[in-house]
Amino acid sequence: MKTIFTNGCFDILHLGHVELLKFCSTLGDKVIVGLNSDASVTSLKGTSRPINNQYSRKNMLLSLKYVDDVIIFDKSTPHNLIKQLSPDIIVKGGDYKKESVVGNDIAEVVIFDMIKGYSTSKIILDAKNSKLVDKSKFDIKFVPKGWGFEKWIVNTGEYCGKLLYFVKDKRCSWHYHELKDEVFYVQSGKILVKYSEEDDLLNAKELILNPGDNFHVYRGLRHQMIALQDTELFEFSTQHFDSDSYRIKKGD
Numbered sequence: 001m002k003t004i005f006t007n008g009c010f011d012i013l014h015l016g017h018v019e020l021l022k023f024c025s026t027l028g029d030k031v032i033v034g035l036n037s038d039a040s041v042t043s044l045k046g047t048s049r050p051i052n053n054q055y056s057r058k059n060m061l062l063s064l065k066y067v068d069d070v071i072i073f074d075k076s077t078p079h080n081l082i083k084q085l086s087p088d089i090i091v092k093g094g095d096y097k098k099e100s101v102v103g104n105d106i107a108e109v110v111i112f113d114m115i116k117g118y119s120t121s122k123i124i125l126d127a128k129n130s131k132l133v134d135k136s137k138f139d140i141k142f143v144p145k146g147w148g149f150e151k152w153i154v155n156t157g158e159y160c161g162k163l164l165y166f167v168k169d170k171r172c173s174w175h176y177h178e179l180k181d182e183v184f185y186v187q188s189g190k191i192l193v194k195y196s197e198e199d200d201l202l203n204a205k206e207l208i209l210n211p212g213d214n215f216h217v218y219r220g221l222r223h224q225m226i227a228l229q230d231t232e233l234f235e236f237s238t239q240h241f242d243s244d245s246y247r248i249k250k251g252d
Contacts, residue, residue: 002027005087005107007034007078009041009120011050013060016118020093023112025066027089033061033070034078043076048140051120053163053232055187077102146252147172147227155240162235166191166227174201174224174249177217182237185214189231195223199248209233222248 004024010017010033024031035058041050050057058070073081082090082103090109092101098109141152147170151163160180166172166189174194184193186209193215196204199222208228209215217223 001029002089003030003032003085003087004028004089004091005032005034005082005085005103006091006093007036007073007081008093009036009045009050010057010061011041011045011052012120012123013057014118014120014123016093016115018064018066019115020091020112021061021064021066024091027091027110030068031066032085032087033067034081035061035070035072037072037074040074040076047142051140053187055232079103082106145172146170152240157239160235160237160240162237162240164233164235166225166231166233168227168230170252171226172224173247173251174204174222175245175247176220176222177244178219178246179244180237180240181219182217182235183214184209184217184225185234185236186211187232187234189227189229189233191231191233192226192228193223194226195221197221201249224249224251 004027038054061070087107090103090107093112093114101109143150148165148167153161193207194204
């Protein structure tokens with residue numbers, strides 16, 4: 001069985017990506033994609049990236065018939081992963097010379113001429129420059145927290161969307177909102193939610209959320225989240241106002 005390897009961020013999947021992966025599938029029997037982790041993408045592209053988290057990007061790639069496996073890696077290059085997999089061919093898209101491609105000392109390198117006009121950076125730039133789009137919606141806000149961090153994807157008069165990352169054993173404050181109605185969706189990890197309509201934290205109800213689970217926090221519901229594992233979750237809500245957060249007990 002001939003194994004083909006390619007790698008990248010694949011942040012916003014576009015036609016150029018699909019054609020690259022389609023080309024890979026014509027060269028062998030199995031196509032493996034090395035996918036830059038969120039931390040790796042941020043180090044390469046800046047704090048506003050990635051747009052899509054590593055698990056969403058992985059699932060989108062796996063939905064393509066040209067891809068057999070996706071492996072997330074944290075390093076700036078996939079050299080260790082390539083060494084471990086020992087593929088027959090490495091495919092790299094773009095204006096590269098074979099001798100400059102990572103892994104050229106391990107496997108044969110094939111260069112794929114990417115379709116001009118397609119790139120994640122161009123898609124983001126075109127969206128920002130469009131007169132039909134509110135540019136502020138694409139300015140992702142990074143907010144460090146004692147329990148991890150938030151990435152504010154959008155916050156308008158209609159809705160708010162955030163990506164939250166909790167570090168294991170860390171907790172947010174015991175708090176509530178009078179205006180905001182929100183739903184949390186767990187993308188990865190495991191987190192304990194404590195909730196009550198009263199201020200008393202000791203008598204609060206508890207619920208453990210796993211990947212794929214969601215929890216609705218309606219207006220006035222006291223709640224606190226404690227990470228049982230490193231946890232990534234999405235928050236979908238009405239508009240967020242900092243002045244609408246009423247903290248009863250501090251978190252980390």
